[in-house]
Amino acid sequence: METRLLRYETLAEDLGGIIVAGNLRPGERLPSVRRLSRERRLSVSTVLQALRQLEDRGLVEARPQSGYFVRHAATRRPSPNARSTPDEPVPVDVSQRLMRVLQSGMQPGVAPLAAALPASTLLPLAALQRLYGGVARRHPRLLEGGSHINMDEPALVRQLVLRSVAWAGPLAADEFVITNSCTESLSLCLRAATRSGDTVAVESPAYYLMLQLIETLGLKALEIPTDPRHGLSIEALDLATRDGKVTACLLVPNASNPLGSMMPDENKRRLAKLTAERGVAVIEDDIYGDLHFGAERPWPIKAFDRTGNVMLCSSFSKCLSPALRIGFVAGGRYRPQIALQKTITSGGTNSITQLVLAEYLESSASERHLRGLRRTYERQVEAMIAAVTRHFPAATRVTEPQGGFVLWLELPDDIDTTALHSRAIAAGVAYVPGELFSASGMYRNCLRLNCGNPHTPEIDDAVRRLGALMAP
Structure with a gap:
């Protein structure tokens, strides 16, 4: 069973990488199931598992009698740039503001995109x-x-x-x-x-x-x-x-x-x-x-x-x-x-x-669990990147994490994520404003999202609601 999982996940990662790199454009058809089965020496059911995983990540969609097609423009946004920082050390004053942010993110009905915690199911x-x-x-x-x-x-x-x-x-x-x-x-x-x-x-x-x-x-x-x-x-x-x-x-x-x-x-x-x-x-x-x-x-x-x-x-x-x-x-x-x-x-x-x-x-x-968890976190981060690409302003910059399960976003300069936070909580979405990651209060147009939960339709809809709050 473990070998089969590894095979379909490998195929999903390969196809997802091609899409994210822009080598398959929105609306373009993927190779057929039978062709992928033949060329990758995989069973048809294994190929279908991989394609369903890509559907869950929002990268492809199935069209009856036609096959699988790229769902949206999934090319990566540019990564945030390193910024100039203060030349002198400063006292730190973030604790009280941070506690309010984290407590508000734990309210019932609020999508858990703030605290960097994994889903218990994982x-x-x-x-x-x-x-x-x-x-x-x-x-x-x-x-x-x-x-x-x-x-x-x-x-x-x-x-x-x-x-x-x-x-x-x-x-x-x-x-x-x-x-x-x-x-x-x-x-x-x-x-x-x-x-x-x-x-x-x-x-x-x-x-x-x-x-x-x-x-x-x-x-x-x-x-x-x-x-x-x-x-x-x-x-x-x-x-x-x-x-x-x-x-x-x-x-x-x-x-x-x-x-x-x-x-x-x-x-x-x-x-x-x-x-x-x-x-x-x-x-x-x-x-x-x-x-x-x-x-x-x-x-x-x-x-x-x-x-x-x-x-x-x-x-x-x-x-x-x-x-x-x-x-x-x-x-x-x-x-x-x-x-x-x-x-x-x-x-x-x-x-x-x-x-x-x-x-x-x-x-x-222990090691089996870690191997599977690494793949799961990577998929969840990729799914969050795809959701942000779909729902956030076009000028949004996104990191490309090389591990873990958090995602850093840099938004247009006129968006203040601290000022926006209370509206996001009212809309049922939590995040951590960027200025809480700086002793000097930088990064007010940035935020961090937790990707520790499976990217369900509910999580995707929360990202959509958050992106809508930032629309011009």
């Missing part, structure tokens, strides 16, 4: 629930105590070490600290490497949660220009760190949030070397590293770290379940400070869940 919840029962039976004394000193379950650390082979590791077991989330991981690293008033270099646009952490810790943010495909500019970071005023660098190099960019290996190597030489700590959020769209998992910056200067953070909230609340840090030379901060702020992480996660990662189901 996650292995039943398997995890079964494991909870098994772990409780095999370890009946887990609830009898806890520790602020021995916080990490060896079984889970072992699985992380094994997984780190794909990150150009393996990393040492004593580098890891198990946390309550990737958010806690990032916070612990900032506490370990900075002091109130310090300056932290961030991508621009930057993940809003990172800006929140900078704000709550009394730090300043220095926005660094970021390319929609290749990530943070190393040249700009070089200039920004020459005077010794930047203490740390906080970024998402693999499938960044919100751009979906992927920093090339050479840039990661240069960044690791540059920051180590200048004493700038690197805090790396690799939560989307396993959700890449390419053939191979991208290496983190940690792979190029030779001095223990890089702190690698991640969790399993985007691929297994946000409710697990399990993250981790590979802390390098900062590991002792991170562990101390963990001890005095939240103590040990739930032991039962650590063991459940360790057993799931040890099973063959």
